[in-house]
Amino acid sequence: MKRLLLLLTLLLTLPARAETLLVAAASDLSYCIDELGAAFSKAVPQAQLKVSTGASGNFFAQIRHGAPFEVFLSADMDYPAQLARDGAAVAATLTPYAVGRIVLWTLDARFDVQQGMRVFDDARLTRVALANPAVAPYGRAAKAALEAAGKWPALQPKLVIGENIAQAVQFVQTGNAQIGIVSLASVVSPRLKGLGSYYLLPEAGMAPIVQGAVVTAQGRNNPLATRFVQFLSTPGARAILQRHGFGMPPTPAAPRG
Template identity: 70%
Template sequence: MKKILFLMLVLAMPLAQAGTLLVAAASDLVYCIDELGAAFRRQTPGADVKVSTGASGNFFAQIKRGAPFDVFLSADMDYPRQLAQEGAADLATLKPYAIGRLAVWTLDPRFDLARGMRAFADPRLVRVAIANPDVAPYGRAARAALIHHGAWEALQGKLAIGENVAQAAQFVQTGNAQLGIVSLATVLSPRLKGVGRYYLVPEEGIAPIEQGAVVTAHGKGNPLAARFVQFLQTKAARDILQRSGFGLPRGPAGGGA
């Protein structure tokens, strides 16, 4: 009991010299990671949060090779778990922080999203944007959804593959794809909310997109890293994530950083 109380006191104390935190964040966080960083800085005066966004699989490979990130915010739980198994992250710090959802998104008025996944059978469809299934969890989930609904084979030759889910969304924005399967967080972001139309992909047939945060082996020496992972469990962080279109993992939200 004394150890628990001591840990709570340590987490509640401000760091005298907070320093810099390097975060590798999945691309679906691109529209809310700045807000998360700002909220963390308010609770941790002096913290300097520097964020890089990209495909989770690419960050997995970089961190495995020794890239100096302190925290990895993956779009799945598998990549951080594998890093921990290989000694490149601290398994004890791995926590789910959000549940992602897929959305079919279009700016093209010719496509009727009221048809749901049957919109992919429209003969006028030329290009469909998804994230790369080899490195992006949202790409794997998009492929699983298309397979489940019987559309995957028919779309071969029509796929515009983005390196990550943010790039897949760009293909739709620029008109290089008529339909895109992106994150719900993307289409609900302040920059894109109300732009085009979207259809929330049913969860049946695809594994939940449970997203995980972990302190890397490099970050174990940075006290800010563990604090940031804990911060993602707080009400302040969860409110930002939920407002940005993410579901929340089970479990109560903490009050502090």
Template identity: 70%
Template sequence: MKKFLVILFATLLALPASLATAAPLLVAAASDLAYCIDELAAAFRKETPGAEVKVSTGASGNFFAQIRNGAPFHVFLSADMMYPTQLAKAGAADGATLRPYAVGRIVLWTTDSRFDVNQGLALLRDPRVTRIAIGNPDTAPYGRAAKAVLVRDKLWEAVQPRLVIGENIAQAAQFVQTGNAQLGIVSLATVRSPKMAGVGRYYLISDTGVPPIEQGAIVTAVGMKEPLAGRFVRFLGSPAARAILERQGFGLPAVSND
């Protein structure tokens, strides 16, 4: 009997500790999600009582490098499909969980009243435009998209000396907002966010002739041991998540049947 009570006491002590130290779901999210990722996380918690989600936002390319080198993120929400696909090929993520969750759009944005963005990218030929912000084309998918439309419209060579390069799309937008750049090519989601709504003016840039900004979610190799990781990725295809993304200015991929 004494032995039984000792075992029971030890078990009761262990249970609260194990519940209290349950690890949060760690999500690495592209910076274009900065204004809606908290709402997505809250909606996920509502559907998954007891779940704790901790989010870091930044350039997709930087997260790619970190995860490939063992950073302990469970889920990666990239601003493209290339980075998560490469992680899967390298064995740093579970390729079976890869799915598109949103389609980004880019805009020409300014807070400077002297410039009429309705001219579109042709406005960048105006000699008064001396500072143009974009994300880093080497690490930020929205930076690559900005470069693609500038190349398409034969403007890339002309604007390079005037470019102000942000580490990610959020920093590029910050350059415009603070006046450190007169114009910027940023995400539609950024300028339609509650924080930026009504600030400045923007022009939706045509995506004709350039690759779509299809954004992908994947469970990392570390996340394969965390049941909530796959559940969070699948949640992004739910009506609740899609409604949030669409409201924030993202396009939506076809509905998945999984």
């Protein structure tokens, strides 16, 4: 009996077994996803996040074809909503978690991005970076902004297209592009804050970049998946996102009656 009690005591005092959650996250989250993961693991000690970052459109295609990601953090609402319609995600978990903004960013002192879209008229400008509009919501937003300003056709030969927003940022960092149209979250991140200059494009006339999270079909039976999506709406998670340059989606109105 004593040996049995001792064994039970040892089992009860063992640390909880880590449980893994596989997360696919849009590249604009690259600079804050580790902090979000650490905060979630503090709230749920047994949770261990394994995160891949990349273009939302690429993750969308992979998840549709059965990739093992259990949570999808997209840079838009369309991709996760489509997964839910296709049965590749749990519709009830679809949640807006952040609002992105785009900026003009340069490390080249010859270009004054405070001019806004007029900077693209500078004859010295030969290379402009943006994320691929076909798979990256920030790339679509950049293209829409350029089209609205009447700059898109003339810039076609000058475009340097990154697979995702992180690669577009890298093009500017390495000098392969003189100006980038990138996420505000990138340029205010601790790694890049204070480098070069940026101009926040006005929101007027532009569709907001509302970003959505969803539990995938692969994550349906992992309780951590739903808990992580819910965690993104907590004050702690929202504070982290805001500190990294994201806006917050409107809080749903409480039901009447």
